[in-house]
């Protein structure tokens with residue numbers, strides 16, 4: 098458990114940062130919401146310049162362009178944008194539906210998560226799994242109930258479902274008015290305002306109408322009679338039955354405020370962003386050894402939570418995504434790569450601003466920068482201004498599924514090896530080279546990872562591959578007394594492989610085998626995961 102009782106007072110540049118990820122079930126609207134975030138991020142900067150009609154049109158066309166470029170947002174792993182006084186850093190969780198290690202690690206780099214649910218479907222399986230991961234870290238969660246422009250469930254029912262399935266208190270930040278075709282907007286429960294949706298214009302920011310409480314006659318001017326009674330009744334009931342917003346409980350991950358909206362209609366997004374600003378956490382203390390890192394420390398520290406290779410297949414580049422844990426980083430700084438104890442000049446770090454990739458001239462605690470490199474930076478690595486601190490808590494997973502892999506063209510075995518090593522270093526799979534025979538064995542956590550790998554190897558290396566059943570089902574890393582390890586390896590050659598770091602792995606299909614090794618070789622350590630360092 099982190100000691101957060103003494104949250105430092107942060108310098109304003111750090112205090113205004115909000116670093117978060119979106120968790121959701123496929124199809125709930127994560128991509129659409131991300132686009133709208135980026136749009137508001139960009140649009141707001143422009144609206145700040147001139148509010149003339151022509152300018153508004155330009156904002157609009159930029160919006161359209163971004164809609165057209167749909168897809169950019171999913172290929173960038175981290176995006177930064179400003180809204181109001183806040184700098185938001187949105188870290189993308191993988192777009193495909195598999196539940197991968199990548200997702201877990203991404204969640205170690207954020208301070209909060211936005212949970213998007215579909216108003217008709219409620220809490221779905223993937224949401225639940227991801228929520229559990231957030232819970233392990235007590236991450237604050239803000240909820241967005243999307244697709245309110247479609248037939249959706251009763252509001253109380255949705256809230257009950259979240260409370261029950263996820264065991265978290267839910268407080269309505271907004272209350273939807275009408276459902277499906279009748280949905281006209283929300284009553285802002287926190288600020289007593291009406292937010293009305295413009296169905297005619299999907300990209301238009303909702304109209305806000307100040308209301309002086311539920312008794313204000315202005316309500317009736319904007320809400321049709323058949324919806325008004327229901328609204329009054331429901332809001333009253335909600336205030337009576339549901340817990341009121343408790344910012345501390347939100348920060349501790351015990352309560353989630355929920356907003357209702359329609360991402361595709363740009364509705365509710367602004368309120369959600371304001372909510373993340375107001376109730377979301379500032380950059381948090383980072384757990385590390387031998388001491389934790391506080392964001393207000395003057396010296397810079399950061400850690401790699403993701404490595405992505407071949408972002409641009411033409412350049413074969415590799416980018417390490419670094420979450421800044423403390424200090425004020427400036428481009429060109431020399432940082433110590435703690436694992437190798439070597440200095441690294443960070444001369445061309447990148448920042449992903451909306452749809453552009455730009456040089457990062459500076460970064461503060463909470464920010465995510467990309468550092469192009471040739472493989473020195475690995476997941477779990479820490480960079481500091483010299484101190485030997487190592488960030489902890491980045492999980493490594495025991496591969497649960499093993500398959501053999503072969504190149505469609507046997508002459509291309511060397512290429513396959515290169516591709517596999519690349520993915521192993523990225524953390525996308527575990528790759529084992531058996532000490533007897535040819536070929537490789539790939540270990541993953543979710544079955545879909547095989548498909549993703551196969552398509553990436555084909556796309557990025559032009560190499561069709563075949564995954565096939567392996568005779569092994571479990572992998573254990575072997576360490577311990579050198580002589581004992583050697584004796585063990587010699588006696589079990591047909592079960593021994595090496596991973597991409599050259600470390601020894603024992604492959605088997607029987608738990609019984611593992612138990613036997615533990616019994617017969619008491620001086621050996623067999624572990625299902627390898628610490629990422």
Ligand code: G4P
Pocket residue numbers: 121122123124125126127128129130243244245246247358359360361362
């Ligand atoms: P995901 O990243 O969570 O998988 O979801 P995504 O944003 O891609 O949205 C999934 C589908 O839901 C898309 O439709 C999208 O347009 C739609 N959608 C998103 N937000 C809303 C909303 O507020 N209301 C309604 N009615 N639909 C919404 P699609 O047909 O799968 O794709 P597309 O052809 O629209 O791109």
